[in-house]
Amino acid sequence: xxxxxxxxxxxxxxxxxxxxxxxxxxxxxxxxxxxxxxxxxxxxxxxxxxxxxxxxxxxxxxxxxxxxxxxxxxxxxxxxxxxxxxxxxxxxxxxxxxxxxxxxxxxxxxxxxxxxxxxxxxxxxxxxxxxxxxxxxxxxxxxxxxxxxxxxxxxxxxxxxxxxxxxxxxxxxxxxxxxxxxxxxxxxxxxxxxxxxxxxxxxxxxxxxxxxxxxx
Amino acid sequence: xxxxxxxxxxxxxxxxxxxxxxxxxxxxxxxxxxxxxxxxxxxxxxxxxxxxxxxxxxxxxxxxxxxxxxxxxxxxxxxxxxxxxxxxxxxxxxxxxxxxxxxxxxxxxxxxxxxxxxxxxxxxxxxxxxxxxxxxxxxxxxxxxxxxxxxxxxxxxxxxxxxxxxxxxxxxxxxxxxxxxxxxxxxxxxxxxxxxxxxxxxxxxxxxxxxxxxxx
Numbered sequence: 001x002x003x004x005x006x007x008x009x010x011x012x013x014x015x016x017x018x019x020x021x022x023x024x025x026x027x028x029x030x031x032x033x034x035x036x037x038x039x040x041x042x043x044x045x046x047x048x049x050x051x052x053x054x055x056x057x058x059x060x061x062x063x064x065x066x067x068x069x070x071x072x073x074x075x076x077x078x079x080x081x082x083x084x085x086x087x088x089x090x091x092x093x094x095x096x097x098x099x100x101x102x103x104x105x106x107x108x109x110x111x112x113x114x115x116x117x118x119x120x121x122x123x124x125x126x127x128x129x130x131x132x133x134x135x136x137x138x139x140x141x142x143x144x145x146x147x148x149x150x151x152x153x154x155x156x157x158x159x160x161x162x163x164x165x166x167x168x169x170x171x172x173x174x175x176x177x178x179x180x181x182x183x184x185x186x187x188x189x190x191x192x193x194x195x196x197x198x199x200x201x202x203x204x205x206x207x208x209x210x211x212x213x214x215x216x
Numbered sequence: 217x218x219x220x221x222x223x224x225x226x227x228x229x230x231x232x233x234x235x236x237x238x239x240x241x242x243x244x245x246x247x248x249x250x251x252x253x254x255x256x257x258x259x260x261x262x263x264x265x266x267x268x269x270x271x272x273x274x275x276x277x278x279x280x281x282x283x284x285x286x287x288x289x290x291x292x293x294x295x296x297x298x299x300x301x302x303x304x305x306x307x308x309x310x311x312x313x314x315x316x317x318x319x320x321x322x323x324x325x326x327x328x329x330x331x332x333x334x335x336x337x338x339x340x341x342x343x344x345x346x347x348x349x350x351x352x353x354x355x356x357x358x359x360x361x362x363x364x365x366x367x368x369x370x371x372x373x374x375x376x377x378x379x380x381x382x383x384x385x386x387x388x389x390x391x392x393x394x395x396x397x398x399x400x401x402x403x404x405x406x407x408x409x410x411x412x413x414x415x416x417x418x419x420x421x422x423x424x425x426x427x428x429x430x431x432x
Contacts, residue, residue, distance in 0.1 A: 013238070014234050014237060014238055015234055015235065015237075015238035015400065018230050018231055018234040018235075018265070019231065019234075019235075021230060021231075021264075021265060022229070022230055022231035022373065022374075025260075025262055025264055025265075025431065026427055026431060027427065027431075028427055028430035028431055031264065032264050032265070033264070034264075034265065041257070041268055044241075046241055048237075048241055048247065048248050048249070048250075048270075049234070049237060049241075049248070049250060049267065049268070050267065050268030050270070051265065051266065051267060051268075052257055052265070052266030052267075052268075054264075054266070104401075124401060125398075125401060142403065142405045143405075155401050156399075156400060156401025157238065157399070157400040157401050157402070158238075158377065158400045158401055158402040158403075158404065159401055159403075159405075161374065161404075161406075162404065162405050162406055162407065165406060165407050165408065166407050169407070174408070175419060175420060175423050176423065177407070177408060178408045178410035178416065178420040178423070179410075179420055179423035179424040179426075179427055180427075181406060181408055181410045181411045181416075182341075182410050182411060182412075182413070182416045182420055182421065182424045183372075183373075183424050183427065183428070184231065184372060184373040184374045184411075185320075185340060185341060185371050185372025185373050185374055185375055185411055185412065186373070186374040186404075186406055186411040187358065187374075187375075187409075187411030187412040187415065188374065188377075188378065188402075188404035188406065188411070189358045189359075189375075189378050190377075190378055190381060190397060190402055190404065191378065191381050191382050191385070191393070192381065192390070192393060192394050192397055193403075194394035194395075194397045194398050195397045195398060195400075195401055195402040195403030195404070196398075196401065196403040197398070199403065200394065200397075200398045203391060204391060204394040204395055204398055205398065207391050207392065207394070207395035208395040208398045208399050210395075211242055211243065211244055211395055211396075211399065212399070214244035215241065215242060215243075215244055
């Protein structure tokens with residue numbers, strides 16, 4: 001079995017974690033475990049959703065794959081030199097993972113742990129500068145792969161679904177990834193085309209920034 | 217405030233619920249609450265993920281919007297005439313909602329509750345016949361809207377994200393929906409094109425069916 005660990009922390013973004021989970025758990029040879037500092041419920045940014053952490057960092061000391069979600073809670077964690085408890089865990093497990101990956105501002109945690117030094121990487125569009133300040137080189141690409149280093153980063157929130165499909169291809173084969181895509185009926189048909197900074201107009205960006213004031 | 221209720225039940229599919237949640241909670245005028253038969257943790261199909269139910273059906277008797285997720289657990293619920301406790305709740309709250317919606321096999325629960333009688337509707341591709349047997353008329357469309365009846369159904373799993381963007385447009389305005397799309401960086405770039413039954417080849421379908429035996 002391949003064990004995928006998804007670390008959670010206070011004020012994470014749910015879809016960053018649940019998008020990849022949903023793809024990966026479709027594969028019978030892959031198990032997913034949600035880990036945290038303690039075995040407890042972890043709440044999203046706004047507190048409206050709680051996910052169960054079923055294991056502690058100590059319990060899961062050799063996962064095959066790590067998927068680090070983002071969320072506004074990352075900003076607190078990167079204030080600790082090295083990324084705090086989660087940063088220490090990432091440094092300790094990364095040497096033996098097949099892939100260490102992030103979604104959205106989860107990249108800030110990889111960077112704070114020292115895993116992105118000098119590498120190109122992606123993150124949520126609004127965190128590009130923070131990522132660069134932590135030693136990585138932001139590129140506005142949806143998924144950035146460094147296969148020799150076994151590091152993959154995905155852009156904001158929903159991009160974790162795209163990354164997870166690629167992960168299944170790398171871990172199993174292309175047919176498995178396509179089966180997962182069919183099983184989650186991922187044939188995206190967004191009603192608008194405003195999902196990237198380069199595509200959204202100024203009015204959309206202004207509204208997004210207004211919403212971020214109220215719901216960070 | 218607009219209150220969105222997402223009912224959970226044992227063996228639900230996480231992304232069905234969390235995709236729409238992630239879009240809707242970006243809007244400061246929208247609150248989301250996860251409801252269930254009891255205030256407790258609810259587990260997904262495979263038991264690998266638990267989500268917190270913060271309110272009971274009795275607590276939330278007049279939500280503005282309902283989003284019903286699917287999952288293999290629906291098959292047990294529809295064996296009860298009328299869809300059991302969740303079916304009773306759906307019948308009781310629907311008359312005063314702005315929109316009653318479903319993702320994936322959540323449509324089976326709307327149908328079992330009698331809300332889809334004679335209407336076209338969509339669901340996960342593998343549940344089309346079950347949906348028809350419950351009185352709806354399956355169409356292989358990603359999102360099916362009946363605005364006079366205030367009913368919207370979405371196809372399998374990931375389609376709830378597309379539906380939620382449209383819901384935001386209906387509830388607030390198009391600019392709000394585009395801002396939500398930008399905030400979740402929903403600029404999908406799946407690495408393959410196998411996300412719909414009409415697009416997946418026979419080998420992909422065979423692999424998907426094989427996986428469904430192990431992880432239903």
